[in-house]
Amino acid sequence: MRFELMASEAPISCSIVVESKPSAVVEVCKQILPKLEANSFGKDDIFAVHLTLEEAFLNAVKHGNKMDPNKKVKVDYSVDSDKVEICITDEGNGFQPDAVADPRFGEGLYEPGGRGLLLMNSYMDTVKYNERGNSVYMLRYKEKPHLTRGPSNTETEI
Amino acid sequence: MTAIKPMISVEYTGNATIVKFTDERILEEKDIKALQDSIMPIIETASGRINLILDFGNVRFLSSAVLGLLIRISKRIYEYDGQLRLCSINPKIYEIFKITRLTKTFDIYENIEGAIEDLS
Numbered sequence: 001m002r003f004e005l006m007a008s009e010a011p012i013s014c015s016i017v018v019e020s021k022p023s024a025v026v027e028v029c030k031q032i033l034p035k036l037e038a039n040s041f042g043k044d045d046i047f048a049v050h051l052t053l054e055e056a057f058l059n060a061v062k063h064g065n066k067m068d069p070n071k072k073v074k075v076d077y078s079v080d081s082d083k084v085e086i087c088i089t090d091e092g093n094g095f096q097p098d099a100v101a102d103p104r105f106g107e108g109l110y111e112p113g114g115r116g117l118l119l120m121n122s123y124m125d126t127v128k129y130n131e132r133g134n135s136v137y138m139l140r141y142k143e144k145p146h147l148t149r150g151p152s153n154t155e156t157e158i
Numbered sequence: 159m160t161a162i163k164p165m166i167s168v169e170y171t172g173n174a175t176i177v178k179f180t181d182e183r184i185l186e187e188k189d190i191k192a193l194q195d196s197i198m199p200i201i202e203t204a205s206g207r208i209n210l211i212l213d214f215g216n217v218r219f220l221s222s223a224v225l226g227l228l229i230r231i232s233k234r235i236y237e238y239d240g241q242l243r244l245c246s247i248n249p250k251i252y253e254i255f256k257i258t259r260l261t262k263t264f265d266i267y268e269n270i271e272g273a274i275e276d277l278s
Contacts, residue, residue, distance in 0.1 A: 022187055047219070047250050054185060054221045104259040110233075112226030115258050119222055122257045 013078040020065040020073050020090070025057040028075050032086065035079040041142050048123035049084055049140060055116035056088045056136055064090030064134055087137045094133025165193055168200065174274050175200060178213040184220045190227050201234050208240035211273045215246035225260060232264065241265075245273040 016031060018024040029050060036046050057073065065071040068091075076087040103114040121127050126139040165184075169176040177197060184190065201208055212228070228244075235242045245267040247255065255261045267273035 044250070050219065051221065051254075058221070058223070109259060109263055110229060112229045113222075115222040115225055118258060119254065 015074065015076045017072050017074045020061050020068060020071040022058055022061055024061075024073065025054055028057060029053055032075075032077055032079065032084070036084060039079055039081050039142075041084070042145075045084075045140065045143050049086075052120050052123050052138060052140075053086070055120050056086075056138065059116055059136075060088050060090035060092075063095065064092035066092065081142070083139060083141045085137070085139045087135060089135035092134050094130075094135075096133055097129050165189060166196055172274065172277070174209045174211050174277055175204065176211045176213055176270065176274075178215065179217050182216060182218045184217060184224050187223060190223050194227055194230065197231055198234060201231070201238055201240065204238070204240070208235065208238060209243075209277045210235060210240060211243045211245060211270065213246050213270055213273075214244060214248065214251065215270075217251060218248055220251060220254070222254075222258075225254070225258060228260070228264065241277070243267055243273040243277075245270050 014031070016028065018027055032053065033046055033050060036049060041049075057075075060073045061067065065073065071091040073091075074089045076089075078085045097117060100117055101108050101114065103109065103111060103118055108114060117127075120136070120138065124138040124140045126137070128137045129135065130137075165179065165181055167178045167180055169178070177200065179193075181189070184193070201210065210231075212231075232242050243265045246269055247266060252261075252266070255264070255266065
């Protein structure tokens with residue numbers, strides 16, 4: 001098994017290697033999402049990270065490892081009170097993200113697939129790939145709380 | 159109302175066929191395939207052109223694979239000269255439709271009443 005990570009960017013606090021099958025994302029989510037809750041991430045953050053995990057993991061299994069049951073997917077992650085970092089690496093040959101057509105325009109709008117990368121880019125603050133294209137690093141900062149009204153009914157800046 | 163598998167319920171009202179997703183989360187490929195296998199025959203066996211309304215009222219989470227299913231449904235409905243409307247989409251999920259610009263492709267209504275209105 002050979003995983004090429006972006007050594008300088010792969011979050012190193014936690015690391016798991018799971019089977020390369022779509023349902024294994026459940027195990028990944030079970031590990032990461034409770035840590036977001038424990039660090040007081042809001043519902044929007046958790047929704048965003050959950051969706052991103054689903055999309056990125058399925059890409060790794062389907063397009064990276066080509067549904068090969070003998071391959072694995074490695075997930076490195078780190079969650080603190082300010083941000084979550086996730087790095088998902090497959091054992092495939094990689095791809096060139098710039099070569100993927102934008103599904104929002106032209107024929108792409110009517111294609112059934114090709115929206116996963118767009119959603120990952122939209123819901124995370126940073127999305128980067130290693131040179132080989134088999135490892136994606138994603139970062140999302142915690143949403144700041146909305147402005148709320150204080151007891152005297154004046155706006156309180158947080 | 160007829161229950162088809164655990165994933166959808168189907169209701170026929172006036173000239174509309176309302177398919178309601180019963181699950182909160184639609185994620186796994188096998189579930190999406192099951193949905194496709196349930197919904198496509200409804201379109202294909204309808205007597206005359208179908209007015210299909212997909213009700214997302216119960217759905218709180220979905221992946222881009224579901225969007226792919228919707229595109230396939232919409233193409234099939236087009237082939238059968240029918241009409242497709244979506245309704246009751248949770249704000250977080252509506253955001254996914256906006257990001258992907260599918261709000262330009264699908265007719266989306268706030269609720270079932272709005273979706274039924276003016277159906278020809």
